[in-house]
Each structure stands twice: as C-alpha cells, then as structure tokens.
Amino acid sequence: MLKQSYAISEELIEWRRDFHMHPEIGFELHRTAKIVAEELEKMGYRVRRGVGKTGVVAEIGEGGKVVAIRADMDALPILEENEYEYASQTPGAMHACGHDAHTAMALGAAWLLSQEKLPGRVRFLFQPCEETADEEGKSGAQRMAAEGAMEGVDFVIAQHVDPSQPVGTIGINGGPCSGGVDSWFGVITGKGGHGAHPDQTVDPFHLLAHVIIGLNGIVSRRLDPFQPAVVSIGTVHGGFTQNVIPDRVEISGTTRFTNQEVQMQIREEMGRAFNIARVMGGDYDLKFQYGGPPMINDQRVSRVIEETGREMLGADKVHEIGKTLGAEDFSVFLEMAPGAMFTLGVQKRGHEDFKLHHPKFDLDERALPVGTAILAETAKRFLAGEQ
Ligand code: NI
Secondary structure, three states, X not given: OHHHHHHOHHHHHHHHHHHHHOOOEOOOOHHHHHXXXXXXXXXXXXXXXXXXXXXXXXXXXXXXXXXXXXXXOOEEOOOOOOOOOOOOOOOOOEOOOOHHHHHHHHHHHHHHHHOOOOOOEEEEEEEOOOOOOOOOOOOHHHHHHHOOOXXXXXXXXXXXXXXXXXXXXXXXXXXXEEOEEEEEEEEEEOEOEEOOOHHHOEOHHHHHHHHHHHHHOHHHHHOOOOOOEEEEEEEEEEOOOOOEEOOEEEEEEEEEEOOHHHHHHHHHHHHHHHHHHHHOOOEEEEEEEEEEOOEEEOHHHHHXXXXXXXXXXXXXXXXXXXXXXXXXXXXXXXXXXXXXXXXXXXXXXXXXXXXXXXXXXXXXXXXXXHHHHHHHHHHHHHHOOOO
16 A cells, blocks of 8 residues: 555645645635545545535445545644745645645545445545634534534544654554643623722732632642643733723633543632632633543554554554644544544654744655555555454
C-alpha cells in the first residue's frame, strides 16, 4: 500500500497545495467541498453533498462492515506569513492546522481503496468546521453526525498532522488523548458608585478578585490529582472610566476534562467559587455551553493502527501520542463507534519552531504518502476482519 501511495505523491501534493492556496473557514467550505465531491465521484464513489452544511459523505463497496475515514477540511482565520508560491491567496485565512493535508491524504486513500476489491464498505467523512462552531455552538462533526453521517459505521479512523515529529513516523495510543470542553460565561454584579466612596458601593472588581482565586483553586485543591483538567479564564470586561466603580463585570473562559464526572464536578465547584460574590454582598450569573466530549481512542482500533504502522514504517517509527487537553471534535464520532485518531509526523526543516496554528506553520509534503497509506491499509484490515 505504501508503494502505491508513493506512486500518487504528485497528485497528493497538487491537491494539498490547491487547498492550501484557497483556504476556507468554518462551514463556508464551498470550493473545497465541491472539489472533494467531484474527485470522489470520478473515483466511483456514491457521494452525498451538503451533509452538516458543507460536509461530503462518500461511500464505496457493498455489504459487509462499514469503516469510516474522517478528514477535516477547514482553515483558520490567520494571515499566512509564508512566502512560497502556494501560500494562501486569501488574506486572513490559512491552513495552519494541516487540514489541507488531511483532505488531500483522505482523497489519496479514497483513490487507493477504489482500486481494491473490498470485502465491505468504506465511507469517507469530509468534515467542515472542526476549529470552531456555528451560532448554536455546534461543530462540523456534530452537524454531520446529526444528519446521519455515522449511521451503520462499525469503525472510524482519522489522523492529525504533528509538526513535532519527523516524517515517516506516526503516534497512536488507546484511551483519552484530548480534552472535553465547556465554555463558560459569568457576570458578577455589585452596586456601582463614585470611586471616591467605595464604602457606598459593592465593588464588583473586589468580588471578582476573590472569585478568581476560587476558580484557580479548583484544579489544585478540589479535583482528584490523577484526573487531568483545566479551568482557564479568557476574558474579563468591566468599567467605563477611572473614577467610577461599575455595577458589574463580565468574565468568561474554558474548562477541559477527560470524563463527564470531572466535567460535572468542575461545574459544581465553579458555582461555589462564584457564590463568593453572593457571600460578599453581590450576586452572580454563570452559564455553561458544552463544547464537545473528550477524545477517547478505542484500545482495539488503536492496536490495529499501531501494528499497521510498525509493519509499514518500522517498529521504531511508531510512538506514543502526545496527550493534550486541546479539543478535537473527532471525539463526537468516537462516541458513536469504536475508532481512533493517530498523529502523522510532518516536521519540516526550518519550520520546527512553528507549531500548529502559527502563521508560519508548514509541513513536509513527503509525509503525505505515509498518512495516505496508513489510512487505506488500516481501513482494509478492518474490512478483512483482522482486528
Ligand atoms: Ni487541526
């Protein structure tokens, strides 16, 4: 499979560069989705367009098991600082998370699998809006799942580029490897007044200071130390001018966790921290918006990917994935079928310091056939029932 994958290197690079030059953001992936759908149709896939707004679902094969391969297609609202000829032509949009490569490699895997006699079905999930969510707080995976993209799927796999690892390597392991997300929005109210007469006010900044200390004590003082979690503040807004104490301040942030019990415990403890405002004579309002579940790789599926990687690339080329409480909405699909995401080493010389989401992020295109081959070979093994 690796050899066949190298044979289409040029096509993989061409696709990737085309997507890179024309990045699209969020659910507005009209050009990208159109190209993807047309390529898949040419390869003989049954294609459904507009799944979850601009998602594309494509299937090939008959009967048997269904293995799904997911690729996210969206770019980021970043002004690219690279200057090569295939740099972004859309100011303020850039494929700085490698989703251009994910899309190209999934197309490559689709082509390789279209050349095989499959003992089952392969379904491709080309997904919009992994990076953000729509006005209702739903990401691309949530939208596609709600429209039946995962119906009947037995296994689901995906990959993400990793610029910290060399080309020719992959990372994989079972269990939790990214965080579940809650966004939260708080308002602390007191009583406004003149800055010269704080005694006649209930200063919401003073209340806020105590609430923040309470929030920052949750992970260190209230949670099981063996449970990874984060409570972070992202915004604090309040006040109009230097000599007026306002009547309210607004605060928002994000929390991360790897299981629902901890998520609920954090919510409860945050309520307690905010309640300090009440104890001190003010009041508060606190709302949560669920952002998505933690990503939990299935042990069995992870093992198949690991074995495929060892055989294809060499035993020393497969390492344990770096865990993160960053969010990855592939987790939504993993709640619906056993599956796993692996990472693909794409480190490029001269770009080692530019991580994902950096305006100078770039990847080594020699990794494209590797990721393509692992996707296709793993899918084949699932259909053959080798797991
Ligand atoms: Ni990404």
